[in-house]
Amino acid sequence: MSSANPTYRLLIALVLAVVLIGLDQRSRWVDPLRYVLGYITAPVQYLAHLPVDAGNSFMRLTETRTRLMESRERLERQVLILEQKVQRLAVLQAENTRLRELLNSSANLDASVLVAEIIGVDPDPNRQELVINKGARDEVTQGQAVLDSEGLIGQVVETGPLSARVLLITDASHAMSVQVNRNGVRAILAGTGQGSRLRLLYVPDTADIREGDLLVSTGLGKLYPRGYPVARVVSVNHQSGASFSDIEAQPTAHLDRVSHVLLVQSMEPVSAPDMNADGGAEASATEGADANQ
Amino acid sequence: MRINSERPAGTGVILVTFLLAALLEVVPLNDTLNWVRPEWMLLVLLYWVLSLPHRIGVLWGFMVGLYQDVLVGTTLGQWALAYALGAYFMLAAYKRMRVFPLLQQSAVVFLLVGSAQLLAYLIQESVGRTFYPPYTILYSAAASAVIWRPMCGLLRWVQLRFLVR
Numbered sequence: 001m002s003s004a005n006p007t008y009r010l011l012i013a014l015v016l017a018v019v020l021i022g023l024d025q026r027s028r029w030v031d032p033l034r035y036v037l038g039y040i041t042a043p044v045q046y047l048a049h050l051p052v053d054a055g056n057s058f059m060r061l062t063e064t065r066t067r068l069m070e071s072r073e074r075l076e077r078q079v080l081i082l083e084q085k086v087q088r089l090a091v092l093q094a095e096n097t098r099l100r101e102l103l104n105s106s107a108n109l110d111a112s113v114l115v116a117e118i119i120g121v122d123p124d125p126n127r128q129e130l131v132i133n134k135g136a137r138d139e140v141t142q143g144q145a146v147l148d149s150e151g152l153i154g155q156v157v158e159t160g161p162l163s164a165r166v167l168l169i170t171d172a173s174h175a176m177s178v179q180v181n182r183n184g185v186r187a188i189l190a191g192t193g194q195g196s197r198l199r200l201l202y203v204p205d206t207a208d209i210r211e212g213d214l215l216v217s218t219g220l221g222k223l224y225p226r227g228y229p230v231a232r233v234v235s236v237n238h239q240s241g242a243s244f245s246d247i248e249a250q251p252t253a254h255l256d257r258v259s260h261v262l263l264v265q266s267m268e269p270v271s272a273p274d275m276n277a278d279g280g281a282e283a284s285a286t287e288g289a290d291a292n293q
Numbered sequence: 294m295r296i297n298s299e300r301p302a303g304t305g306v307i308l309v310t311f312l313l314a315a316l317l318e319v320v321p322l323n324d325t326l327n328w329v330r331p332e333w334m335l336l337v338l339l340y341w342v343l344s345l346p347h348r349i350g351v352l353w354g355f356m357v358g359l360y361q362d363v364l365v366g367t368t369l370g371q372w373a374l375a376y377a378l379g380a381y382f383m384l385a386a387y388k389r390m391r392v393f394p395l396l397q398q399s400a401v402v403f404l405l406v407g408s409a410q411l412l413a414y415l416i417q418e419s420v421g422r423t424f425y426p427p428y429t430i431l432y433s434a435a436a437s438a439v440i441w442r443p444m445c446g447l448l449r450w451v452q453l454r455f456l457v458r
Binding site for chain 1: 312315316318319320321322324327328330350351352354355358359360363364365366367368369370371373374377378381384385416417420421422423424425429
């Protein structure tokens, strides 16, 4: 039997835990500890993903020839369509750069991307987070934007050595600045905590936002790159008596089905005039929580 | 065998059981099953406290909790606090717990897991990361109480098989 009184140990543990919680909330001093522990948590995440991986490779092995031919044909068609779009894009991009030069603002829509695989989903239903298989060793940094082929997914909130956590745009504590692609109306897009549902906050009743409008990122918070599709408006409810209309949107990215994501590597700063226009619109993960209440 | 029974052995086996619990903690489940995912790490911790109270206690709880914090990405210290408390209460009650009938044991586990989760929920609430109402943690606590007995049997077997003491 050990002689040490468990009550003392409990007191030590409690004090230590409270200090840790405080430091973690208020500062970044405990990040190294988290980073080091990441070396032994990441393998567990990888292992937990193994059955999914094995299932996928089994499916690949057993795929029939006709199925493969079909998918090849489909992909070839897709490539053709995309190539045609890229042709137009080159012209548009050149034009865009020229016009931006006229306006004296810098532009760089090009960003290199890093492909990562999703290896885990947060088990806590209260939080919408993903774990990806790239970490600080692959030069993933905090605040990096994460996309899939259809639109924005979220941002990196925590980097371990071998993995990173991505906060989804649908998380209840997430909010970002978006604008309507059709007319440039800006608004704050907040997560609701439920997958595939987003809300536009503080939109005046008279704002020109309709069902089906595409919302794209503005890049105002310096966190997300400008001009990526984020969500599509699914319902607009004008409530008499309320000062803001109730607008719901759905992410364009397939948050629940995606298996690979893109991390935007180099973020060019957006031009200065843009920043001054509405600097405080975008809220980071923590600030977004306030906006939500 | 009785001669060496005071000397601790099998720390590696204990660590492996915790790693397996961690695996079960993050293994992907569908939305419905996710609600009733038992609190594996805490259950394994409670088992080891119950059977080896002279070795596994509050500090183990703290360390395992810290690991859990990094694993599931919560505020550092949240689960450490909850698990340390859970281990402490189990330490205070292990003698009674050992003679409790099955149902009563499960009830104690329900209370311990539930209160640890409630504590973690409160911390999460204070940093604004909760969405569903607090009673939703009851599902998981109930699942933990149900799984307690079979898990005990399994860990008991592991303990005897690998001579953990």
